[in-house]
Amino acid sequence: MGSPQFPGDGKYELRLHALAANPKIAARVHFRGHSEDPASALRDADIALHTSLRPEPFGQVIVEAMAAGTPIVAASNAGAIEWLTPGSDCTTYTMGDARGLARQVSHLLAQPDEARRIAKNARLTAESLSVKEIGPRIENELIVAAGPSA
Structure with a gap:
């Protein structure tokens, strides 16, 4: 899902397409490209993978998948x-351990009850990160950081 967002990611995308062309998995891997409705695409997915090769401070796609x-x-x-x-x-x-990633995917596919439990908990975590929930917490942190007003 998605498309390259950062310089140099195009090469990585080409590599992924080449790997996905393997006849053993080609019918099960779908590249959807950019989506104007990511929530719908994520709801349709069995599992969402966050496979960034560099640390990200928040990872919006993670929260979107959890909310879905x-x-x-x-x-x-x-x-x-x-x-x-x-x-x-x-x-x-x-990060970068393809075999470890494959083990986690295989585990969730083989254990659908566990996948559903994780998805349910993920939805609750996503709710706690909503603007409605996190906005007041950020505001409070800013007030505390500013200290007493003069």
Whole structure:
């Protein structure tokens, strides 16, 4: 899903397309490109993978997938892990470890009850990160950081 967003990502996308052309998996891998309705695309997915090769401070796609009720596999050393609970609202692998990623995907596909439990918890985590919930927390942090008014 999606399309390259950063300089140099086009080469990575081409590599992914070449790997996905393998006859063993070609029928099961779909590249959807840019979507104006990512929530719908994420609801249709069995699992959402966050496979960034560089740490990201928040990872918006992770929250979007969680809000859509889609189980997430994310890199354990990505910035987003700070607000996730592996084993509860996501599963993790070490960034760049393709075998580890494959193990997590295989596990969720083989354990649909666990995938549903993780997706349910993920939705709750996403709700706690909504603007309605997080806005007042940020505002309070800014007030505390500013200190007493003169």
